[in-house]
Amino acid sequence: MTSTIPTVGQERKAPGRPRNAQADEAILDAVLALMADGQSAAAVSIESVAAKAGVGKATIYRRWPNKEALLIDAVRSMKGPIPEPAGVSVRDDLIALVTANRSSRVQDYGKVTACLLPELMRDEQLRQMHHAVMEPRREVMREILRRGIADGELRPDLNIDLTVLMLSGPGMMHGLFGSATGVSEGELPEALVDALLRGAAA
Structure with missing residues (x-):
């Protein structure tokens, strides 16, 4: 994984678009559920998270620039x-x-x-x-x-x-x-x- 990773906790919302806390929670829960079901971090994809959370991939990318940042925020939400x-x-x-x-x-x-x-x-x-x-x-x-x-x-x-x-x-x-x-x-x-x-x- 070679993508640039932002500072933890960095704001990721697009300008002018308010965050939806319910969507955020659904996405993070989807990541944790997939991994708890046995998927490795490498196997978890933005596509599978979107399908599990019931949102579009664009919804995820408006909040997280890459999968690495999404994984870490999921761990933070779990803790x-x-x-x-x-x-x-x-x-x-x-x-x-x-x-x-x-x-x-x-x-x-x-x-x-x-x-x-x-x-x-x-x-x-x-x-x-x-x-x-x-x-x-x-x-x-x-x-x-x-x-x-x-x-x-x-x-x-x-x-x-x-x-x-x-x-x-x-x-x-x-x-x-x-x-x-x-x-x-x-x-x-x-x-x-x-x-x-x-x-x-x-």
Whole structure:
């Protein structure tokens, strides 16, 4: 994929033509549904998305300049808004963050990440766009950990980036394998955070 990719979040509507939120949602849902059904990112086409969403290809191209930008916006819509920590305690905030990242929408489209991974490995621009979507979420987690160190809740020598990785990886694996991991969806957030804090707590 060699097309020029715009900055994530860049406005894409045509001059003078208002965006239709319902059409946007239908298009993004169509992308996620196709990938959740097992289509690879490479196999998903603008034509198949248009047919699934019940819109014309021109409707899609008025909003997204290419398929890569459409795929990343679909991932952003799947993840939902970035949670705002309440600031009560590191444990409560991390559980709330992990829970938010395990939204019902993410669970419904658990296979999407698996479909995207090969494309992310091959395409540097697509990988950068995906990073731009995920990095703000990781930064929220880092801020919680930094606050925990400053407040004395967490050990001062804690490796923040490694801890973020340890919190993020299990959620991805659970999204791919579900109950086969031996951990139920309901217990994952608390079990994951409590296991990590046994080594990270001051």
